[in-house]
Amino acid sequence: MPREAEFTLWSLRTYLRPHRRALAAAAAGMSLRAGVLLLIPWPLKFIIDSVLFRHPLPAWMAGWLPDPVLHRVALLDALAVIMIALGLLDMLLAIVGNRLLLVAGQRAVFELRRDLFAHLQRLSLAFHRRRRSGEVASRLNGDIQSLQNLVTTVGSGVFAHLLTLVGMVTIMLVIDWRYALIVLAAGPLLLWLMQRYSQRLKRALRQARNREGELSGLIQEIMTALPIVQAYGRHTHEDDRFGQHAGQSLEATIEASDLQNRFAPLVAGGIAMTTALATWYGAIQVLHGRITAGELLVFLAYLRGMAAPLRQFAKSAGVISKGQVAAERLGDIFHEAPEIRNRPGALRPERSRGAIRLENVSFAYREARPILHEIELDIAPGQTVALVGATGAGKSTLATLVPRLHDPVTGRVLLDGHDLRDLDLDYLRDQIALVLQEPLLLQGSVWENIAYGRDGATRDDAMAAARAAGIDDMIRSLPQGFDTPVGERGAGLSGGQRQCVSIARAMLRDAPVVLLDEPTSALDAFAERRVTAALQRLTQGRTTLIIAHRLATIADADVIVVLDGGRIVERGRHAELLQQNGAYAALWRDDSLARGAEVVPIQSNDIQRGSMPA
Known part of the structure; x- marks a missing residue:
């Protein structure tokens, strides 16, 4: 169970640590996949440069691939086989890596949910009196579900895309750093947009989750009190209350969804403009003989490959922000310490005598x-x-x-x-x-x-x-x-x-x-x-x-204790207390009247009571 001052997404590492072997294997698989994704455009480059335009192969490839001048078709066949092999390897690594990440992540979230439930059970009754049960249930269900969705998103390719993105930028800088800088020119703008929108989206999602939690609490309250609602005919009143809270939740959800929907097109627009600029500049470089047509193809393939992760990040922004908000809301619960707990060295005597x-x-x-x-x-x-x-x-x-x-x-x-x-x-x-x-x-x-x-x-x-x-x-x-x-x-x-x-x-x-x-x-x-x-x-x-x-x-x-205003005002056996003709005798008289029993007159000063008798 987390003991940090603040529970965040980073706190999930505590739950991921027991699965480090599976995560290491997944990371290795995803790293290999990133390498495969980096290699996929290169057979196309040699098909363009060597098969179509008969440029010589690099020295390190000439020894194991057919000569592009004498055996063009054989070289084309070999490059096609390499493309198929790279595609199959990418598919295999994606399946294995994603499964390892997903299983480890989901098990970590399961263990977090179990700890959260255990923590809630041990929190003092004062905490549960302050919180609606429906709102607490929304932490165990809705917020945990947000973390599960986050794990699924990360495990479905974000990690591999990130590695691939880094690799593509590195290779482009090696081939032609001037061209690479033009291709990457939109990067700072996109990063600024992502940061700005993620902050706004996080605030909107936090408001939406809080509204959903309040709505869950209201639903639980109304359903629990349904006999009273029906008996007193308060359906319309509760309809109005539900409608008001549901409307507030709807407005907060619409605001968050609108921000998320605006973010993805902005990223797509930035990518489209960058692609047009890179294609124009790359074609000029080919015409001037500074790069080959195949290298232009690699650049454009990488640019397209970079667009996929960026679009994925844009789509994942809402999921990631929801995960951050969910972690904060769970942190509110974990921050609560049980008021009733064992002291160090707590005693466990033999069976109690009952004194x-x-x-x-x-x-x-x-x-x-x-x-x-x-x-x-x-x-x-x-x-x-x-x-x-x-x-x-x-x-x-x-x-x-x-x-x-x-x-x-x-x-x-x-x-x-x-x-x-x-x-x-x-x-x-x-x-x-x-x-x-x-x-x-x-x-x-x-x-x-x-x-x-x-x-x-x-x-x-x-x-x-x-x-x-x-x-x-x-x-x-x-x-x-x-x-x-x-x-x-x-x-x-x-x-x-x-x-x-x-x-x-x-x-x-x-x-x-x-x-x-x-x-x-x-x-x-x-x-x-x-x-x-x-x-x-x-x-x-x-x-x-x-x-x-x-x-x-x-x-x-054996003993009857009479309480009034939080103080013991009388104690004794039934007959003794009746003879005293005090608080207990008055309560007995009221109880007898309520049961329809015969009441023996009490000759004493009646006590003044400010509340209905029990």
């Missing part, structure tokens, strides 16, 4: 808006602790500190006496199982979703975990049992079924600490009973931290 302690913990997503204030909390091994409070009180935020999804701003969170920041992240998270309000299932079979809870788990392990959670009969009642396919986000299963699969996954993990984030709040009464029974099996003998909206589900907790 959790929060010492003077404060936390804020943004510096000016603290969420938690000076939290002090001890959770003994095997103890069940429930977090309750109004919406926004900080319950879920506190729970995320335990698996170290965030680090506290001040204070410490300890597991078995070890500061979480001193523990190896993989070890820490192996000690914790999660069951969330919205079960997160992946595409695959039911058993594969259960097996996701432990690396290397088999189908039999998944079935055993389901039996341990007491839900195997429910899974066997599905159309294909444990092999029933699960769609995206658990499509095809009911809410209760998805939650049961999530519990079996946590059971398979066999972790000493279990975090339950409102696991039954979205279920009906029947599903809640089934899930609650499975949760009781899961949490037995394990340290459990549970967040609950329905207070009836946590009445048997």
